Amino acid sequence: MADRGLLIVLSGPSGVGKGTVREAIFKDPETRFEYSISMTTRRPRDGEKDGIDYYFRSRAEFEEAIREGKMLEYAEYVGNYYGTPLEYVEEKLASGIDIFLEIEVQGALQVKEKMPEGVFVFLTPPDLAELKNRIIGRGTESLDIVDERMETARKEIELMSSYDYAVVNDLVPEAVRKIKAIIETEHLKTKRVIHHYKKMLEGLK
Ligand code: 5GP
Numbered sequence: 001m002a003d004r005g006l007l008i009v010l011s012g013p014s015g016v017g018k019g020t021v022r023e024a025i026f027k028d029p030e031t032r033f034e035y036s037i038s039m040t041t042r043r044p045r046d047g048e049k050d051g052i053d054y055y056f057r058s059r060a061e062f063e064e065a066i067r068e069g070k071m072l073e074y075a076e077y078v079g080n081y082y083g084t085p086l087e088y089v090e091e092k093l094a095s096g097i098d099i100f101l102e103i104e105v106q107g108a109l110q111v112k113e114k115m116p117e118g119v120f121v122f123l124t125p126p127d128l129a130e131l132k133n134r135i136i137g138r139g140t141e142s143l144d145i146v147d148e149r150m151e152t153a154r155k156e157i158e159l160m161s162s163y164d165y166a167v168v169n170d171l172v173p174e175a176v177r178k179i180k181a182i183i184e185t186e187h188l189k190t191k192r193v194i195h196h197y198k199k200m201l202e203g204l205k
Pocket of ligand 1: 014018019038039042073074075077082083084102103104105106107108
């Protein structure tokens with residue numbers, strides 16, 4: 001039987017560019033993992049297709065899927081539901097295929113509860129990495145603005161602490177390269193490969 005696939009979860013604060021990074025990853029013909037298409041109640045944007053960009057569903061249909069336990073996770077974001085159908089993820093992981101989710105932070109925390117063996121990557125806004133400059137650098141901001149920025153940064157850093165990796169989204173190709181390196185490294189963890197060696201040894205007895 002194939003090894004179980006790796007579940008990769010890319011998340012991060014709103015507006016950080018998760019979608020752009022995900023698109024760049026899947027444009028690369030060398031990408032070996034599969035994207036889990038989400039379900040949403042929002043309307044399709046121009047050019048978006050059902051079953052490719054999202055499964056576009058009504059609220060009633062989405063709520064039925066929740067009731068029937070068909071969602072790995074879901075969240076309400078700007079008045080619409082977004083969620084990951086469980087069956088596809090389960091099937092692919094069981095057949096040894098790596099699955100990639102690109103979801104907002106509430107959903108990522110639910111996945112972490114249910115599948116803690118996943119790899120959780122937090123995409124970090126570049127300005128968070130330059131916190132001090134941004135917040136007090138120019139020295140011209142009012143105290144209110146400084147407080148507001150501190151609060152946003154505090155929340156983002158708190159969120160980051162539940163993840164395994166933080167990748168700054170400064171240059172998209174760099175972020176993509178780092179995410180791929182993370183996935184490659186995760187596959188090399190001894191806990192993922194040692195059983196092959198043990199089996200081999202047994203076969204030699
Ligand atoms: P958009 O409407 O721009 O396509 O996506 C809005 C937000 O929903 C993005 O932050 C995206 O990461 C998030 N999102 C997309 N699919 C899912 C999903 O299946 N579950 C959760 N929790 N968030 C999702």
